[in-house]
Amino acid sequence: MSVWDEVVGQPRAVGTFQRAVLGARRGAEDPQAFTNSWLVTGPAGSGRSTIAYAFAAALLCPDNGCGVCPSCQQVAARSHADLTAVATEKVSIDIGTARELVSRAANSPVNSDYRVIVVEDADRMIERTSNTLLKAIEEPVDSTVWVLCAPSEADLLPTIRSRVRVVALSTPPIDDVAELLERRHGIARETAIRAAREAQSHVGMASRLVTSPEAWQRRDSSLDGVLSLASTGDAVRKAQQWADLAKSDGEAHFAERAEREKQETYRSLGLDPGQAVPRKLQGIFRDLERDQKQRAKRATIDGVDRILTDIQSLLRDLLMLKLQVGVPLVNESRRGELEAVANRAPASHTIASIEAIALVRERLAANVPPQLALEELLIGYAIGSS
Template sequence: MSVWDAIVGQRPVVDMLSRVAQLSGPSADPGGQHSRRDDLAQSWLICGPPGSGRSNVARAFAAAMDSPDHGLDDEPTKVTRQILSGTHPDVTVLATDKVTIGIDQVRDLIATSEQMPSTAPWRIIIIEDVDRMMERTTNVLLKEIEEPAEHTIWLLCAPSPQDVLPTIRSRTRIVNLAVPTTAAVTAFLKEHTDADRHVAARAARLAEGHIGIARLYATNERVMADRDSLVVGVLGMSRTSDAVMLAEGLIENARGQAQEDIAAQVEAEQRSFRRINGLDEKDRMPPNLRSAYHAIGAKDDVRRRVTRRSRDVLDRALNSVASVYRDVCVLQNNAEDAVGIINLENRTAITELSVRLSRAQAIDRLEHIAVARRRMAGNVAPQLAFEALFSALVV
């Protein structure tokens, strides 16, 4: 399977990046020495909406650049497997579950970028969510992006070029990703999950082009059921007390999901730690490894990760609520044949709501959702943000 086969709905971008990798990859310089080439950008900005797969595109591009087969062979090379799994010594990925990327993290990346690659033709640095950098941090990165070391390629990821400071934007080659079509996501789910055709199609439709969420819906019945309950709850609200109860249930459910997810992650990380250090599940942990092992499940770290994951679940909930009023607007403007309905299972209730609301009221409710999103980004207590939102949505 080609390294590009897991990239969904981005054929023009894949074709372009694949050509770049073939021209500038390992076989481009038989002498084993790379010089800076005018036709090879060494600083890239890969942009796409959440779920479009921008970080996956960056990893695939890195594998195509550094792998002897340019990532094209049906059987992935060892280099490709290492890069995609995050274990290759010459490909560094900076991802964060914090609000911002720290200046010290970027300084460490710059130091790494100056080192010669150990085995591959290129040292490749991938920064996910570069839009989370403060201006001071971005300024530290700027010179390195403008004049990279001859052996280094920078791959930056952000939702859009406008989310990145102009100083960075103007010094990179920009790649814009499309929102994958429902058909493309459905095909991906049928190939890469155990979901049947019906489940895959429904998950793709409800995810609205977000590949990660589509996979989650297709593989986790609880998450799909929680979304169904939320949409029914929003459509059924008639009093402020309904809004308060719906917000309370949503917050509690988000925290429960987050705790389960993080507990599973910690367990997997601890198993990996044991495996790397040659320990079976029942072996006693040697004294010299105990500190590092217990740090994996440290309470403060777990609490922080649960909070961040809860925010992710709530952000997904905002998307689901917005889809209801998006569908209302579609019906009010007789646009169903052109763009379709997301929440087909609730079409009757949404049709009734589209009659009760004016067009201005429907748009106003989408603005209330945007306000709730901004409040969440500003660290307003989730309970208060959703109580205010749901109260404003009551008809």
């Protein structure tokens, strides 16, 4: 067993980090393999955070990442004293979080040779946040290791990019993801292959599909009827369904957690649940409510993005059939429906619809209401199909 076992389809990146771990040890043969500041890039689902924590575990483990010792288990549980894990569910990482990280980076490790700081969503750092971290990353304490994760180098400021060593991940092969699903969840090979393919090798999404029937039902529901849209009314109704699916997904994800956080806040302040909050403490609850709203908004946008990814895969399949490329379909279970539409849909219209999805994402990033952005996408598709 090893901490690298959960990293799928990234042999080159694993090799880089394994050499870095050996280079970090006293008397290492190749100390240049190690540096204190790293950036892991790669497409969604490629395993950026997985490999970042594997690297952290290997650095903190006395046996270079055995996967079974107390240190490795603590990293897996995100409870290791020398690990700081930052994974925001908000729209952005605020400057207060950055200042706290800089403060922690200056502290000596407690139980290990290193203190490791993993920032999972470094692309969500606003400029002020990045500038706050800049000096700590540029001139890190010898015993502190920074591991930033982002979809691409372009998602970070040039001043940050120039001070880190970049490890780029690729989309893992379908077979490798399926093998992980079989091993982790004990499912049939056929189901694992379908989940890996429909998730487009996104390990987290593939795991969600095989462990949650509701997730697969939501995916199927979002795709149903898209290729047959023929009117503005159909498009508007489908956009409403998508927006509702994304919103309900976000609310379901946070409802129970939000209530639990509220009750924990009551207890931490020595208040009984439901008790009137003293005026001097009301600001704490306002801050909590604001944070929860930001996370819910982020969850809704992420839900819309997942739907767009699924729709993009459907249009990609349509284009592959139209051009008779002969590559495997992402949505093989919908082959009949796709072939029927491919016989009459012009390739130029399908390409335009795929390009329109990128525009929707730009508008969502600019805070355009999701339903309006989705309506324009689907109305354009319906009009072009009629």
